Amino acid sequence: MKYSAKILDIADRGVLLNASDARMVGVLEGDRVQIMNHASGLSTPAVVDITTTMIPVGVIGIYGLTNRTLLLVDGTEVEVWEAKKPLALDLIKKKMNHEKLTKDDTRQIIQDIVNDSLSQAELSAYVTACYINGLDMDEVEYLTHAMVESGDRLKFSNHPIVDKHSVGGVPGNKISLLIVPIIAASGLKIPKTSSRAITGAAGTADLMEVLAPVEFSAVEVQQMTEKVGGVIVWGGATNIAPADDKIIVVEYPFKIDARGQMLASVMAKKFAVGADLVVIDIPVGSSTKVPDMAEGRKMAREFIELGERLGIRVECALTYGDSPVGRTIGPNLEVREALAILEGGDEPRSLIQKSLSLAGIALEMSGKAAKGQGYQMAEEILRSGKALRKLRQIIEIQGGDPAVTSESIKPGEFEFVVNAQNTGYIIELNNRALVSLARIAGAPHDHGAGLLLHAKKGEQVNAGDPIFTIYADRDWRLKMAVEEGRRLMPVIVEGMLLDRIPSEYRGQV
Amino acid sequence: MKYSAKILDIADRGVLLNASDARMVGVLEGDRVQIMNHASGLSTPAVVDITTTMIPVGVIGIYGLTNRTLLLVDGTEVEVWEAKKPLALDLIKKKMNHEKLTKDDTRQIIQDIVNDSLSQAELSAYVTACYINGLDMDEVEYLTHAMVESGDRLKFSNHPIVDKHSVGGVPGNKISLLIVPIIAASGLKIPKTSSRAITGAAGTADLMEVLAPVEFSAVEVQQMTEKVGGVIVWGGATNIAPADDKIIVVEYPFKIDARGQMLASVMAKKFAVGADLVVIDIPVGSSTKVPDMAEGRKMAREFIELGERLGIRVECALTYGDSPVGRTIGPNLEVREALAILEGGDEPRSLIQKSLSLAGIALEMSGKAAKGQGYQMAEEILRSGKALRKLRQIIEIQGGDPAVTSESIKPGEFEFVVNAQNTGYIIELNNRALVSLARIAGAPHDHGAGLLLHAKKGEQVNAGDPIFTIYADRDWRLKMAVEEGRRLMPVIVEGMLLDRIPSEYRGQV
Structure with a gap:
């Protein structure tokens, strides 16, 4: 059936159909339709959302990422029909059932992934099945080739690269x-x-x-x-x-x-x-x-x-x-x-x-x-x-700008210095906690956000010495990071404690 | 941060944020925010879609299924922040890694599923992991109880039920x-x-x-x-x-x-x-x-x-x-x-x-x-x-209507009778093909659509006898079903062929 396209500025994949049209096409929320732009020959499957008011009968709303494939403008006439089940589904089921994927199986799955023929749930089932059942080196090789074939390649005339x-x-x-x-x-x-x-x-x-x-x-x-x-x-x-x-x-x-x-x-x-x-x-x-x-x-x-x-x-x-x-x-x-x-x-x-x-x-x-x-x-x-x-x-x-210098690149304007509470050695820098803190401060979106470590593992610090500085581009981000820093304790300084434990122990004897 | 709600009539879960607000909240497309209606105390997590034009800065678009939990109207002020990772994720990972789920683990997962805290992809990973690694009877019992606890129950005073x-x-x-x-x-x-x-x-x-x-x-x-x-x-x-x-x-x-x-x-x-x-x-x-x-x-x-x-x-x-x-x-x-x-x-x-x-x-x-x-x-x-x-x-x-009779219930107005091509016995009724045909004809959405079988397995039919009738509520659905019926051959009649094979064999001796 023919519909008039309306481009919706939603940064997602999918289409929006009026409930009455969805019924005509024979699809439910979450089913897939195939959309064909006869003028350009471009076609793609897409998962259906349903509305009763946002899109009138006879119109199909096209989300932004789906339109990257179709390149439609408002009013373009497209044909819409219930999409066939992607071939990858049976192959993913095969992997769930502990079978080995062939070169052709793998190519089909990757093709369906790249064409957006799989829903997020279906893709997740594939990834989970590969994780649990593993891939042997043949399957890894097939997957590598399939991934290469699914996209663009560079061809240099002079080697080595x-x-x-x-x-x-x-x-x-x-x-x-x-x-x-x-x-x-x-x-x-x-x-x-x-x-x-x-x-x-x-x-x-x-x-x-x-x-x-x-x-x-x-x-x-x-x-x-x-x-x-x-x-x-x-x-x-x-x-x-x-x-x-x-x-x-x-x-x-x-x-x-x-x-x-x-x-x-x-x-x-x-x-x-x-x-x-x-x-x-x-x-x-x-x-x-x-x-x-x-x-x-x-x-x-x-x-x-x-x-x-x-x-x-x-x-x-x-x-x-x-x-x-x-x-x-x-x-x-x-x-x-x-x-x-x-x-x-x-x-x-x-x-x-x-x-x-x-x-x-x-x-x-x-x-x-x-x-x-x-x-x-x-x-x-x-x-x-x-x-x-x-x-x-x-x-x-x-x-x-090729004239850039290290001096010209500034960290965020909001900063907070974390000082050592006691004198001792840095016995731990917790990578995960440090990353978490930098992210809360706004990294990587806020370029100025992050951490500067004044002391690293094994180095000695005195009470009151700076251990690290948190930088942020936004005030509230800095506040959140400082609060979280208290909880996460990404850097641990120990010194006196190491001495005290045997003393106490001796005291009890 | 505070936003003004705008209810979007999209029959899906999720929210739509202006790209600039998404950046302020610190979320990317596909991340989760928590939305809180302070007036009612209702709160839910939701996956974020991003737009640059459909929703202005300061407004959050709420999809229909998400609003079933929040019960907002246009203009309600809500608070929005980056949602914490659902606890179920680590437990699902545990099941992926072949570990057994405890009663508490299972309860947490089911709670996160019921609260819509998991994306479709995350839910699919759980289902796939349970399918591949299986559940033992303890885990099945925990799952049963968790499912019961997640919803409403009936309490009858008189038994047995x-x-x-x-x-x-x-x-x-x-x-x-x-x-x-x-x-x-x-x-x-x-x-x-x-x-x-x-x-x-x-x-x-x-x-x-x-x-x-x-x-x-x-x-x-x-x-x-x-x-x-x-x-x-x-x-x-x-x-x-x-x-x-x-x-x-x-x-x-x-x-x-x-x-x-x-x-x-x-x-x-x-x-x-x-x-x-x-x-x-x-x-x-x-x-x-x-x-x-x-x-x-x-x-x-x-x-x-x-x-x-x-x-x-x-x-x-x-x-x-x-x-x-x-x-x-x-x-x-x-x-x-x-x-x-x-x-x-x-x-x-x-x-x-x-x-x-x-x-x-x-x-x-x-x-x-x-x-x-x-x-x-x-x-x-x-x-x-x-x-x-x-x-x-x-x-x-x-x-x-309690006065309903079998006579008053009619199949679809469009019908097509499939006749036997040859005389013989019905040797196969392919369940899957029959169901597929009934669905193409419009079942279950179109109540009149379906199949009436005139002959069943083991019965004899003569060439030209009706084998089954396809009914549909809509003309084009019937046409599609008839076409598909030719391909699927849901009923197989054999007779003469069974005689012919030994004759030919004897002829060659």
């Missing part, structure tokens, strides 16, 4: 801001797509956005990389492995860490940008995704095996993940810290060492540096100012 | 229309809550709705049952075990048959209406939920064990489920067939025998009939006209 990935879970991990310009300055190409924070305080894309726009198409990513050797963009805007972004949304509430899906997601993005050499940073620590070295080595082997199946050389670095990287958490603070190093600063050492180590591995893998000489070469590129110049080129080509 | 349930999967199963009045006419009480069809052509509630309203509160169900001995209502309107209706919605796309959840769902409804004696009809057949007798006996044992844990006496009947019950599928056709039997008709025998057998079991369990005499007593109640008079009382108390 380098890429890096950090498995995540450690706050303040702004190393890409150092590694990408070092690699690009060495003459290699590194088209870095990165993520925004979902549960974290700042993803690499959130950081880069402080310096320049980060939303580009795959073609633009390729062109910019050809010109200046590297970019740092938000992967979500590129249409590279787009299924992954949809999967992450349903994983988010449960913090699901489905190993197979994670491997496929990371490597699909590397494969799609044409990477030949990939360095994977695996932070190991109690609050990261990898609690111990044994688990880290296992994950490294899986990345390497998947890389072999895809024709990508992978090296992994197990890194220290028990404390934040550097002394800052939150967009502006982290960018300022990274820029200061590129400008010649030699603090914090842990951040510099981690960045140079990972960059060095990539330089050795590519043959730019001899075995064992990668770190030193990376350090020379950093110290010579070449990395800073390269980052400025990258900022400029992405549309930012 | 009888109830029945059919596990489903067999079309045309209109037996409740006969069993309920027989039981009530015997002097026992049977407050029957029933379901609408989700994947079927007509649930018992869809059938009863042809005769009378079916939407009542739990209190009304109790009062009507006290007065006339029985009712047939739609369970979805009663707020009895309300979590179940929400769970079914996410099971539907996958036709998930999670045993533990099914057991809990059925028995929670029985427990909540105060049933002492329950008869369970388990249709066995290749297209039902129970493919063979061994599986049927296993399910029966599970129902009985769960009943013992709940203090409910349960008896199960394994019934023939390979063909439809009776000769009709679809609301009006089925009601007409059942009424004709109550009016004195003696056809179809299979429907009469099944109804009397199950009613007889209940009569024996209650002590109304001696052991072995239940069937006969049920038959006397039916033949004496007492059951018809009782059904008319039930129709009247529910607000329908």
